[in-house]
Amino acid sequence: MTHVLTTHVLKLLSSPRGAASLSARLATALVLMLVAATSPARSDDIITTHRLSAALAAEAATEAVASCAKQGFRVSAAIVDVDGLTQAMLRGDGAHAASFDLASDKAYTVVTIGATHNDDSISAMVKRMGANPTAFWGLANAGGLGKLPRVSLIVGGLRIKIGNEVVGGIGVSGGPGIDDDEACAKAGIDKISAHLK
Secondary structure, eight states: OHHHHHHHHHHHHHSOTTTSOHHHHHHHHHHHHHHHHHSOOGGGGOOOOOOOOHHHHHHHHHHHHHHHHHTTOOOEEEEEETTSOEEEEEEOTTOOHHHHHHHHHHHHHHHHTGGGTTOSBHHHHHHHHTTOHHHHHOSSOGGGGGGSTTOOOSSOEEEEEETTEEEEEEEEEOOSSTTHHHHHHHHHHHHHGGGOO
């Protein structure tokens, strides 16, 4: 907008004498310059965010499932964007049916609920909750969270970040041990880490 107004001011000031008096042209130019000076910059009104491409989300989910498969685990993996919307999902060969939805719920939980305390993993959320969930969540009991749709406090969700900016989350479900899902989720993030800079 400033560029357009500057162009108009220059045209006004350089117009032939007969077109308008010098004082009228200067007054108009002054008004245009004041408008330009008091107009907010458009970039202040725009929020820039980053998102994973579909291909990158699919690559992370595929690597998470493959990493677990190499260890003999049959899992599902899901990627959600920063708004918690599912972007990519993969059910590994032989993964149980519940793992499919649970992987997405874990990714959703770490992105949405994890933001409350800047926790990058469900394991960090659970650790923070400790023996006193009331203090952590400000709820009568942590069971209240279990009533929220798509919220899962089962370990296996990690936030995906570029620097300090959260761009999504990955959830893995189906591993036999408490840390297996999270380790495979980390393998998925590690696979795409070169693109997260």
